[in-house]
Amino acid sequence: MLPAWVTGAAAGLVSLHLLQKLLFPYFWRDLLYLLKVARCGLTVELHWLRGRVVTVLDRFVQHAERQPHKPFLLCGGEVHTYRDVDRRSNRVARVFLQQGALTKGDTVALLMSNEPDFIHVWFGAAKLGCVVAFLNFNLRRASLLHCISSCEPKILVVGADMFGTLEEILPSLQKDIGVWVMTKDCTLPRVNNLLDKLEAASEDPVPVNLRSANNLKSSVLNIFTSGTTGLPKAAVISHLQILKGAAGLWAFGATADDIVYITLPLYHSAASLLGIGGCIKLGATCVLRKKFSASQFWSDCKKYNVTVIQYIGELCRYLCKQPVKEGEKDHKVRLAVGNGVRSDVWREFLNRFGDIKMCEFxxxxxxxxxxxxxxxxxGSVGRTNFFYKLFSPFDLIKYDFKKDELIRNKHGWCEKTKKGEAGLLISKVNAKNPFFGYAGNKKHTEKKLLCNVFKKGDLYFNTGDLMVQDQENFLYFWDRIGDTYRWKGENVATTEVSDVIGMLDFIEEANVYGVPVPDHEGKVGMASVILKPNKSLDLKKMYDHLVTYLPGYACPLFLRLQETMEMTGTFKQQKFRLVREGFNPSTITDPLYFLYSSKKSYVPLTKEIHDKILSGQLKL
Incomplete structure (x- = not known):
């Protein structure tokens, strides 16, 4: 017979365990995650106290020394080891150094698609202590020129497959920007060839002091984002942000033995910081594909023994729309890391493709x-608790969706939402969680900050995203505010699209917004337009103009012709009612039109076309 105190203690422990399961079901998982966050932060702090900043690039060079023959990049049937990538990036650095093209602190603008040389140029420039600006290769003409000028680069490096885009902007490109192309024999004026010089360059490392960092908050990258309004803006990315992004795969449980499949464009922070940076943090291998292919996705995963994939919601939906094949669960993928997947697609993805841990962030x-x-x-994007808010203080505040503005009480302060109520996500700006703003744009930096939110002098970053926190402290994305919507995995700034439409000589005014379409991620672009007096709507000219000046994802798929433009009380274009009314020709009396790609024109939106869109017969 056991002593009474033993049975009593056992009963107490069982009771505590049951109580924990009932009242705090996520306690141990929360604790493990918080310990990982704390460990990551502590490592950075210890390096900082010792007087040195160990960057992600430093970590890569260490891997190249310790595991030189381990594959780092698998791309197009080629294997690039850690040593290979290190040495070729040394060649890039040597060329620019010997040619006098770059010095420490200069900015390099990079216009390249997903290919190994994207990473070679990125790392090579970084080894010279330069800031690298990732340009969205979908941008054209004025938008692209704006991005280049906003980051003030010393040189522009262009991929061989970007010749057409370069030819469009070259006559208007600032003359003091050196242009380098990844070819041996480009004949365009004022353009330098890079490939022939790489072959002749030394692969010896450049002096370490060129890349050495003495401040975690110094700028190393510019990554363009639409933000909430206007043309793309160059977000300033520091060493601190790269270190945080690179820790993502590790925090979700990835290891050095994993093989990560990257199909997202490298100009996105998800692919470059989380994907490439995450592989470097782990010392893992990544498979880089030039462009996402739904039909080849799982074949690639099997071919390369992929264990971790990156996704956006649209990517998962495309995979689920593919015809069902035998052996779809016959792969080694165990983690899927990404964001923006709907709950129904999430469930379908797991049911169809197997026991994969979905790591939404x-x-x-x-x-x-x-x-x-x-x-x-x-369905959740994450989870919070008391301890997490100590690391990253944030709040959800009340927002007037109709007026498109913050709600402030009679004292002028914002108010927090209740659980289950949608609110604007704001994050406190402090020394531990700084906001670095946008390169060369103080005005837009200031617009992203909210002052005097809960008390005088406080400062918060405005994410522009509406979220909901449930009773269990899970967070769910609800919608975006302002003049941005998301389509095809890209943020579309409505004012940029409006400006392009306004260039047409028959358009008086354009109001651009996103409308939801069943079974599609994000929102589809729609433009309400008013014609100038005595002018008619030229649908073919409209189509030709938009596809020339806008990337495909930003071209409005629907047009609505109106006689007057409704305005808000603060003289902003009214979008709320237009979004709610959508694009149904049976309920909207205004003329509606649809961008019919196969006909290379906008055509009247009939009930038949509308029904085909809703049924999925007509692909958007």
Whole structure:
């Protein structure tokens, strides 16, 4: 017979365990995640106290020395080891150094698609202590020129497959920007060839002091984001942000033995910081594909023994729309890391493709807040608790959706939402969670900050995202505010699209917004337009103009012709009612039109076309 105190203690422990399961079901998973966050932060602090900043690039060079023959990049049937990438990036650095093209602190603008040389140029420039600006290769003409000028680069490096885009902007490009192309024999004026010089360059390392960092908050990258309004803005990315982004895969449980499949464009922070940076943090291998292919996705995963994939919601939906094949669960993928997947697609993805841990996260490129769904709760972008808010203080505040503005009480302060109520996500700006703003744009930096929110003098970063926190402290993305919507995995700034439409000589005014379409991620672009007096709507000219000046994802798929433009009380274009009314020709009396790609024109939106869109027969 056991002593009474033993049975009593055992009963007490069982009771405590049951109580914990009932009242705090996520306690141990929360604790493990918080310990990981604390460990990551402590490592950075210890290096800082010792007087040195160990960057992600430093970590890569260490791997190249310790595991030189381990594959770092697998791309197009080629294997690039850690040593290979290190040495070729040394060649890039040597060329620019010997040619006198770059000095420490200069900015290099990079216009390249997903290819190994993107990473070679990125790392080579970084080894010279330069800031690298990732340009969205979908941008054209004025938008691209704006991005280049806003980051004030010393040189522009262009991929061989970007010749057409370069030819469009070259006559208007600032003359003091050196242009380098990844070819041996480009004949365009004022353009330098890079490939022939790489072959002749030394692969010896450049002096370490060129890349050495003495401040975690110094700028190393510019990554462009639409933000909430206007043309793309160059978000300033520091060493601190790269270190945080690179820790994402590790925090979700990835290891050095994993093989990570990257199909997202490298100019996105998800692919470059979380994907490439995450592989470097782990010392893992990544498979880089030039462009996402739904039909080849799982074949690639099997071919390369992929264990971790990166996704956006649209990518998962495309995979689920593919015809069902035998052996779809016959792969080694165990983790899927990304954001923006709907709950129904999430469930379908797991049912169809097997036991994969979905690691959903939330984070804006320029933001100072990040959530990670470490529990796998379907539909949630992450989870919070008292301790997490000590690391990253944030709040959800009340927002007037109709007026498109913050709600402040009679004292002028914002008010926090209740659980279950949608509110604007704001994150406190402090020394531990700084906001670095946008390169060369103080005005837009200031617009992203909210002052005097809860008390005089406080300062918060405005994410522009509406979120909901439930009773269990899970967070769910609800919508975006302002003049941005998301389509095809890209943020579309409505004012930029409006400006392009306004260039047409028959358009008086354009109001651009996003409308939801069943079974599609994000929102589809729609433009309400008013014609100038005595002018008619030229649908073919409209189509030709928009596809020339806008990337495909930003071209409005629907047009609505109106006689007057409704305005808000503060003289802003009214979008709320237009979004709610959508694009149904049976209920809207205004003329509606649809961008019909196969006909290379906008055509009247009939009930038949509308029904085909809703049924999925007509692909958007």
């Amino acid at each position: 939330y984070g804006a490129t320029e933001g100072n807040i990040c959530f990670m769904n470490h529990t796998g709760k379907i």
